[in-house]
Amino acid sequence: MDGKLMWDIIIIWRSSHLSILEGTYGITECGIAPGSTFTYNWTVQNFGTYWWHAHYGTQYSDGIVGALILHSPNDTLKFSNTSTTSNTASLAARSTPQFDALSSTSNASAEVTYDEDLIFVVGDIYNQLSGIVLQTYVAPDGPEGTGLGNEPVPDGATLNGIGQSNCAFAPEGTECNGSVNYNFTVQPNKRYRMRVINAGSFADVLFSVDGHPLTVVEADATAIEPTVVQSVQVSIAQRYSVIIETNQTAGAFFVHADLVTDMFTYTNDATVVTQTAVMRYSGVPDTTMPNSTSPSLGNITGLLDSTTLVPAVPNTPPAATKTEMVFMTLQLTGDSTWGGFWNNTAWVPETGGNATVFQTAKAALTGSSASDSSQFILTENDIQVVDLIINNQDDGDHPIHFHGHTPWLVAAGDGNLYPGQKNITAVNPMRRDVFVIPAYTYQVIRFITNNPGLWAL
Structure with a gap:
């Protein structure tokens, strides 16, 4: 990436599931300064329909976006004429168990063909x-x-x-x-x-x-x-x-x-x-x-x-070992502007420049936190199966993207849900990385903390 804009820029690759490549400006990435270059390099671990976009300020709204299509021999959606796709056997050979839940694995009975x-x-x-x-x-x-x-x-x-x-x-x-x-x-x-x-x-x-x-x-x-x-x-x-x-x-x-x-x-x-x-x-x-x-x-x-929606390849999640709860609202900030809040906390950029961003990203990999105490961060230091309850207390629907993960959607309903009310039996629930929470409702997503990093929700 050659930074020829007047401002910093970063590109988020929605499939990478690496915090330094699927991160956000001021959280896990410092941005590409004007006149600087940066090479994005990662090993493809999953497949399907993704996209890439700028993630500095509102740049992507001005058109810095594109499709990212990843093929695999494990994809249940296949070309009728397989010669029209590239040889992706090496991709399958490099896949790791960590990412098995991120894309469907091969299942002949679920295959769908197209031209x-x-x-x-x-x-x-x-x-x-x-x-x-x-x-x-x-x-x-x-x-x-x-x-x-x-x-x-x-x-x-x-x-x-x-x-x-x-x-x-x-x-x-x-x-x-x-x-x-x-x-x-x-x-x-x-x-x-x-x-x-x-x-x-x-x-x-x-x-x-x-x-x-x-x-x-x-x-x-x-x-x-x-x-x-x-x-x-x-x-x-x-x-x-x-x-x-x-x-x-x-x-x-x-x-x-x-x-x-x-x-x-x-x-x-x-x-x-x-x-x-x-x-x-x-x-x-x-x-x-x-x-x-x-x-x-x-x-x-x-x-x-x-x-x-039902996944074509069954993948029932393990039972939750921990529950977290957040409330989502839009309201006035301290300087009388409008903004988003999680548990009455609005995110603000780290102070101290790029060094602080580097420290925060490094700390996330070592199980500690270098973030300012005013930031609202959920921290896990070992492998957990987490149920995250998200209560939408706003009067509008909100799409939520969970960076670095493809969680299971295990429950949804009207009003707020509290941990003591949770009674979930999830059999092959839907898995996706963008889910819409309607106004004044809740959803529960389940994910495994097996992808170290600092991840934005």
Whole structure:
């Protein structure tokens, strides 16, 4: 990585599970200074659909993101023609028991085949640079004066970098064509694996393909029992793989990456909610546009219910040996700005410069802590199976990413849960690294403390 920006930058590789590579600025990494270079180097231990992005301030919201697709002979989701993938036998030979729970292992009965891979990086977008948008969010009067705590409503979205927009609200001097689409061509009678990655900042995205059912086969790099639906709601940082069969009459079809507006607390006149790409069958002229009315899919289930997902390869967690509990809120900080809190503690950067960051990261590997006493840190000095109860006391849903781990989701419900109320029997629960906790509910995630480091939640 060659740092040519005016600011520091770090890139987080969502699959590495190494604290110095999947860490966060000011916690485990110091950043790449302007004019400096850094080489990211790690041995691939897992597989599936991941992504990479900047993790300094709000940089990734300005587009420093990309897909990261890792293949393995152990993947239950396979190309029909295996010659289309690279030889990954050496990857399998290097895998270690520590990471066995992070991706599905080989299981012939769970195998699903497909002919081609397609990647869709989707997400909301703002007309202003993210730093400006952030300042409006934390300001006492909120974005556009709409009130304290209102999350900034995006101006639109993109699908593989292209989206529809309201040009009347484009920044002055910006060239704008608000009706362009991302276009791609498919061959008839093929099975396409569409890997959908929400690399946005705030809004969920509703993904669908007109006239084509979606067979959901992967969620956050975990292969799941195939589920057929019409659409999938993808939250921030989540990834889904869906398979479509191109068995319809040749034509043009819209692919939707529409914004989900449930969390929008005010009206942004610039917002374009409906976002589409155009999929054309081979031989259909480039000028052919889809019908405005989507073909009916009959009695197929409408929206995927993510709470019903079942891993295709069973992996029941061991019993918990320890329980931790946290409360999550958004509220005013001491300087009257808006921020996030865990157990009434807001994270602030370490003082003392890079030396303190180095000390903290080193201490995490040796079982001690060099962090300031004001930081809220859960510390484990040996191998434990931890149930982490997360109580969301905010009035909004929140996607949570647990760095360095792929935990099991073992319980969920309304209100708060306390350790004494916990009664969990988990048989092959869902495993994923990004889970959404609805407003005023709790979730319990289980993980094993076998990956040393300082990890952000």
